[in-house]
Amino acid sequence: MTTPADIIALPSQPPRERARRRRIRIGDFPVIPTAILLVITLVAIFANQLAPHNPEIGSLTMRFKPPFWQTGGSMKYLLGTDQLGRDVLSRLIFGARVSMVVGIMAVLVAGVVGTMLGILSGYLGGWVDQVIMRITDTWLALPALTFAIFLAAIVGPSMWNIVIILGVTYWTRYARVIRGEVLSLREREFVRLAIVAGCSKWSIMARHILPNVINSAIVLGSLMLGVVIITEATLSFLGVGVPPPQPAWGLMLSDGKQGLMVGYWWLTVFPGLCIMLMVLSANLLGDWLRVKLDPQLRQL
Amino acid sequence: MAGEPLLRLDKLSTHYIAGGGLRVVRAVDEVSLTVNAGETLGIVGESGSGKSTLALTMMRVLPMAAKIVGGHMWFEGEDLVQKTDAEMREIRGKRIAMVLQDPMASLNPLFTIGNQIAEPIQVHEKVSRATAWERARALLKAVRIPSPETRVRQFPHEMSGGMRQRIVGAIGMSCEPRLLIADEPTTSLDLTIQAQYLNLLRDLQREHGLALIFITHNLGIVAKMCDQLAVMYAGRLVESGPVSRVFNAPQHPYTKALLNSIPRMGDRDHRLTAIAGQPPDLSALPRGCAFAQRCPQAFDRCRAEAPPPVSYPAPGQTARCWLVEDAPAEAVPVLAGAAV
Numbered sequence: 302m303t304t305p306a307d308i309i310a311l312p313s314q315p316p317r318e319r320a321r322r323r324r325i326r327i328g329d330f331p332v333i334p335t336a337i338l339l340v341i342t343l344v345a346i347f348a349n350q351l352a353p354h355n356p357e358i359g360s361l362t363m364r365f366k367p368p369f370w371q372t373g374g375s376m377k378y379l380l381g382t383d384q385l386g387r388d389v390l391s392r393l394i395f396g397a398r399v400s401m402v403v404g405i406m407a408v409l410v411a412g413v414v415g416t417m418l419g420i421l422s423g424y425l426g427g428w429v430d431q432v433i434m435r436i437t438d439t440w441l442a443l444p445a446l447t448f449a450i451f452l453a454a455i456v457g458p459s460m461w462n463i464v465i466i467l468g469v470t471y472w473t474r475y476a477r478v479i480r481g482e483v484l485s486l487r488e489r490e491f492v493r494l495a496i497v498a499g500c501s502k503w504s505i506m507a508r509h510i511l512p513n514v515i516n517s518a519i520v521l522g523s524l525m526l527g528v529v530i531i532t533e534a535t536l537s538f539l540g541v542g543v544p545p546p547q548p549a550w551g552l553m554l555s556d557g558k559q560g561l562m563v564g565y566w567w568l569t570v571f572p573g574l575c576i577m578l579m580v581l582s583a584n585l586l587g588d589w590l591r592v593k594l595d596p597q598l599r600q601l
Numbered sequence: 602m603a604g605e606p607l608l609r610l611d612k613l614s615t616h617y618i619a620g621g622g623l624r625v626v627r628a629v630d631e632v633s634l635t636v637n638a639g640e641t642l643g644i645v646g647e648s649g650s651g652k653s654t655l656a657l658t659m660m661r662v663l664p665m666a667a668k669i670v671g672g673h674m675w676f677e678g679e680d681l682v683q684k685t686d687a688e689m690r691e692i693r694g695k696r697i698a699m700v701l702q703d704p705m706a707s708l709n710p711l712f713t714i715g716n717q718i719a720e721p722i723q724v725h726e727k728v729s730r731a732t733a734w735e736r737a738r739a740l741l742k743a744v745r746i747p748s749p750e751t752r753v754r755q756f757p758h759e760m761s762g763g764m765r766q767r768i769v770g771a772i773g774m775s776c777e778p779r780l781l782i783a784d785e786p787t788t789s790l791d792l793t794i795q796a797q798y799l800n801l802l803r804d805l806q807r808e809h810g811l812a813l814i815f816i817t818h819n820l821g822i823v824a825k826m827c828d829q830l831a832v833m834y835a836g837r838l839v840e841s842g843p844v845s846r847v848f849n850a851p852q853h854p855y856t857k858a859l860l861n862s863i864p865r866m867g868d869r870d871h872r873l874t875a876i877a878g879q880p881p882d883l884s885a886l887p888r889g890c891a892f893a894q895r896c897p898q899a900f901d902r903c904r905a906e907a908p909p910p911v912s913y914p915a916p917g918q919t920a921r922c923w924l925v926e927d928a929p930a931e932a933v934p935v936l937a938g939a940a941v
Contacts, residue, residue: 426665490706496662497701498721498772499694508720512711 331589334582341579345398352391353379356548359386365560368567381567383556392548393571399549400579403463404530408522410468411529415475416511416518422476423483424506433476440473449532453541460543463536467529478521482514523587527580534576550576605678606635607812608659608780613672613682615651615658626883628654628667630836636780636829641806641813643823643844645859646833649880652816653702655833656784659814660699661689677779695725698778700786704769708757714741715753718772725776740771744801763794767801774805781806782814787822799826820863824848832856835881835891842918852920854896890922898924 344351363386366378380389422433452466486492487510495505534551536542543549550572557568612633617626628651636642646652657663659674661681674681676697684692693699701707708717718740719733726733734753741749744767757765766786773781783802787795803826806813815826823830823844830848831841832855840853851857858876878895881887887894893903900923908921 490701490703491709493662494699494701494707494769494772495709495720497660497693497699498724498775499690499692500720500724501690504724508712509709513709 331582331585334585337578337582338586341397341575341582342401344394345401348394348398352388352394353377354388354391356387356391356395357546359383359388361386365565367565380571381565383553383568384560387548389553389567389571392553393550393575395548396550396553396572396575399460399543399547400530400533400576403460403467403533403543403549404526404579404583406464407467407471407529407533408525410464411471411525412475412518412522414468415472416479416514418472419476419479420483420506420510420514423480424487424502424510430480434480437473437476441477445470446532446535449536450539450541453536458541458544460547463533463542466536467532470532471525471529474525475518475521478517479514482517483510486510486513520587520591523583523590526583526587530576530580530583605675607638607640607677608634608636609673609675610634610659611673611675613655613658613674614670615654615663615667616670617664617667619666624884627836627886628883629658631672632833632836632838633672634831634838634841636812636814638779638812639806639810640829641815641827642829642831643815643817643827644831644833645818645820645823647818647880649883650833651836651883652833653784654836656699656782656814656816659782660693660697661686662693691725694721694778695776696778697780697782698773698776700769700773700781700783702785702788704766704786705762707769707772708765710757713754713756714760714768718753718768718775721772721775736775737771740775741768743774743805744768744771746771762790763797766790766794766798770798770802770805774809774811777809778811780812780814782816784816785818786815787817787819795822802826820860832859835886836883837891837921838919839892839922840918840920846918850918852918852925853892853922854898854924855892856920858895858897 359382363378363382364384366375366382366386367373368381369376369379378388378390380393382388383392418433418437422430449466449470452469453462456462456466492505492509495509500508533542533549534554537549537551538555540555542551545552553572554569554576557565557572560568610632612631613629614627614631615629617628618624619626630651632651632655634642644652644655654663654667657667658669659681661669661684663669669682672682676692681689681692708714715734715737718737719730722728722733722736723730728736738749738753741752746752746764746767752760752764757768760768770786773783781802786802787798790798799822802813805811813826815822817823827844829841830844832839832847832853834855840847840851840856847856848860851860855876858874861874862876864873876895881891881894887904889902889904889906890896890899890908893899896903902923906923908923908925
């Protein structure tokens with residue numbers, strides 16, 4: 302029951318409330334994560350110009366040089382060199398390119414496949430839905446990493462194969478989420494109106510369903526970017542990822558792990574830091590997008 | 602009224618079949634109706650009486666569980682029941698259009714108004730985008746949207762409820778259909794907007810010689826808009842005929858009860874009469890007349906045997922009741938149409 306006191310108390314609330322909300326909204330934008338992702342992207346694009354050395358060729362006389370601020374380090378190799386005398390900084394810079402390309406392409410492959418199957422499954426229903434969802438269930442029951450390793454063992458290592466492997470490993474998450482969304486969308490009046498206006502199923506899916514699920518797909522994509530990059534690093538670490546001469550962050554971690562015991566910390570800490578920053582940034586940006594694009598949360 | 606009517610439903614039945622045939626809901630049961638070109642038919646009945654299912658049946662856009670189990674729908678000489686899905690798509694939106702229950706939600710929030718009005722035109726008439734948009738602007742003008750030039754480029758959230766409603770109407774009219782089915786098109790609007798919209802529909806109908814089927818539970822709208830009236834109860838058509846006849850001389854006890862339960866301005870002496878009881882479960886209909894349990898005049902025969910599909914108490918009027926043959930039409934109390 303509303304007491305008179307409640308009614309009187311209400312009008313004083315809104316201005317302050319609104320101001321607080323507005324502040325949160327603006328302050329919410331993840332500036333630092335976005336900046337980090339932007340820097341990594343730029344570094345990936347201009348790797349050729351930025352890298353001081355060739356990332357794949359080193360000189361054995363220059364092995365295990367520490368970063369410049371430690372004794373024995375030199376300004377020529379800012380972050381030191383690895384066991385083959387290759388410049389760690391240059392390898393990190395080119396590794397950003399591998400991580401970005403693999404991450405974004407794999408998310409795209411997974412997103413396109415998953416969204417399409419999700420829409421088909423949710424909109425057509427019936428046996429199409431049954432078939433797609435049972436495949437999805439089976440897929441989800443497989444341990445993702447083991448499955449990815451298995452696939453990698455079959456198709457062999459190459460950067461583009463990793464993209465495909467990660468795509469076929471992770472499409473199921475899209476299919477599930479998008480199907481759920483479509484199930485509620487297809488009962489919406491504007492979809493019915495399109496049906497009674499004589500539009501075909503295909504044009505309804507393309508014109509009315511797809512644009513309405515794109516938001517969710519984008520949000521999911523930004524969250525999946527982190528997962529995909531971690532998996533790529535894990536595959537590289539396990540030796541079934543990007544093949545050795547190419548500088549992938551996960552591969553660098555793997556190569557440096559023996560060195561860690563004898564004090565060559567820079568071989569693992571720097572690539573590890575890069576992976577962590579990128580995944581963290583992707584997740585924070587994804588969280589923000591999710592809140593921003595979800596109409597229910599947006600109203601808050 | 603010579604010649605074949607525009608639409609003639611002949612013992613049309615649509616059932617929802619669940620549990621592999623164990624549970625059958627007779628949502629539309631042997632409904633026969635006719636609609637002539639340029640005429641307005643009102644279909645009334647309480648919630649769950651099968652009105653909306655009947656509308657969906659006429660468009661052939663039933664949910665998966667529902668099946669047309671019998672009867673015919675003759676539309677301009679063709680039986681819509683026999684049409685393939687592809688053929689129906691040609692008809693939907695082009696020759697039979699529909700305005701849905703909640704026009705507020707009928708527009709896709711992501712597309713401009715012009716886009717959505719032009720869509721059925723492009724689908725059905727294979728005209729260029731520019732032509733379709735030109736037509737969209739003309740339609741907005743026809744449904745009295747001010748400054749159509751700018752409105753056509755705006756999004757649904759920039760419109761008021763009444764405007765969105767008229768836009769949905771414009772989409773319905775976009776391919777100049779012969780028949781427009783409006784399923785409770787005004788329930789979500791306030792009264793003044795309702796009246797505007799009804800006037801608009803009537804003007805459009807006159808200009809284009811359009812036949813209208815109005816599905817509603819508002820008898821006031823029926824009185825204002827319709828030439829013919831059909832009353833549905835538990836999936837069956839209990840009474841139909843010209844509005845003036847059904848209002849002034851209702852034959853079926855259900856129609857009488859329905860008309861009696863309308864509140865009347867200035868009547869302070871009587872309590873509002875309601876129809877006692879609940880409509881029957883459509884999956885377990887009684888053996889006899891579906892209304893028998895609630896009917897004040899029911900007798901043994903009503904409970905044992907369903908009344909025949911049609912009797913003819915007066916020309917053009919039909920009712921499904923055992924009493925009708927005996928009831929002289931003039932003995933029925935007069936209910937003025939203006940009062941509802």
